[in-house]
Amino acid sequence: MILKKKTIYLFFIILAASTVVNKVYAEGDEGDGYLHNLQYSPRYFGPNAFPMPELRSGSLGTRWEAEVRGEYHEFEGDRTKDIYARLFVPVAEGRAGLEINYVIYEYYNMTRETVEERHAAGTHWDHGAHGDIIVSSFYRLLKSEKWADIMLEATLKTASGNRLADARYTDAAAYWFNVNIGRNLYKRPDNKLHLRIQGLAGFYCWMTNEIVHRQNDAFIYAAGISGAFKNLTLDADVAGIYGYKNNGDRPLQLRTKLNYEYGKSIFSFRYKHGMKDALYDTFSVGYIRCF
Template sequence: MKFRFIVILIVWLGAFRGTAQTAEGDVSWWNILHGWEVGDPGWRNWMIISPGYFGPNALPVPHVQKGELFKSAEIELTASNHFHKGDPTQDISGYIYIPFAKNTVAIEMYGVAFERFAFSEEIRNERYSRIKDGKGTAIGDFYFSTLVQIIKGRKFPNTLFRFGTKTASGNMLEGARYIDSPAYFLDLSFSKKFGNSETGALKPFAMIGFYSWQTNDELNLQNDALLYGIGTDFIKNNWLISASCSGYSGYKNERDRPVQLNFDLRKDFHKKALRFQYQHGLQHWEYKTIRVSYIWKLNQDK
């Protein structure tokens, strides 16, 4: 039953593209607005492929890893609300985590299953969108990551390696929601726990890595970025409180250096957990996001 549920969710996240609003047939308004004439490069070449010119889920900062794997396989269903004066967005996403090989290796699969947006005329024009009224729905990208535990339980901090890939499964390029091209990232994360969970433990963590995505610039076909994150967990009994700062820094300097603050509150129960997250964009990702998640733990240990 659990395996069947995982398969269904994988199909739901990755294979299903669904139907979504497409660009209007008459785009003469776009041609006039941006001065496009016959013989000019196609409209896709006008778009700027960076997080500052797309929706909140197009090129998000990868979630911060914390130096160690957990024993419990999990399925997480999340509802998110992205607050932005010119681009309020809501979405439903899913996440699957499966450890194996005696908890030395794990895989992650996640993505946005459904997104609803309604951006302003100013945002539409700035992003070269061809959705005239700025309203519609979209299906997001599918991500797949492999995690390898390098060091754990020694004097040296716990060390975890991650290699992640972003598919081009997301649609609605014409609405500047998803970039319709692949990306990948790799990083090392480190952590060290001080104290115990019964009386309260602190676990500082840090992450450093590399992030790269494909662009539409013929002279620079990809943008390469330094990926980073730093924060601290506070753990007591079945509660987790976490705060971190994360981001990446692209080399083109076209709103491609997003920085955000992350706050996380989680309560674990016997076979389930509840999670509340808040993300506050500081630069080049100008959203304030609230996420609420329900988590199924597929085995009791964690």
């Protein structure tokens, strides 16, 4: 319990400190001459501006999780590196849960062509950027070996990110709701091997800079498969957002994740391939500590 409290305190100290530091360096972020030309859609912003919901197989863990991850995003017009942090707190023995995640630091370097396409102010910012604080809540609706596991997610993305002038974060709130479902295709009696299908569907909404249509309403979806053998877990899925404006608001991603669990530690390796309006390929390495 003492270790849990220390982890929580450390997480929020880092969160507060990075926010204060980045607030100081946010001067000059206004870029008023550029803001009215920005296109508020995934295609024309940085890789962390419009996060896609995770597939969770319809179930929640019963352990606390603290994660830190290094990520590298690339396409021909931008190279981005960031440090990401996440804290998951189970509630009522896995019947519900609360999660907070945050890009602590992001460094980017765009080409002049990308800057012009996005109507951004510059190719980079010497002090880097920081992301939006995202708060998610989860509620288990059904847990059934015979039928399926079903979970509801409700998430709020705050407007705490900076560098709007460089089209990195939107400086506007967003929220999404989805139903997450998973079902075993095969499970060995000793629980050391299983194969599982999973999917989600829901609603995604974000604010824009338009005068008439102040928000974009979108459908979110994902479908994939998960397999586990002893301490190894491999997930693969396709996920996307389908906005109604068709202005770069229909990103699609192929996502893979390999986790290796050793005691209370999980080592995580991810790769995401962007398609359609998702321009970036992403490579990441993470460490998760469970309590």
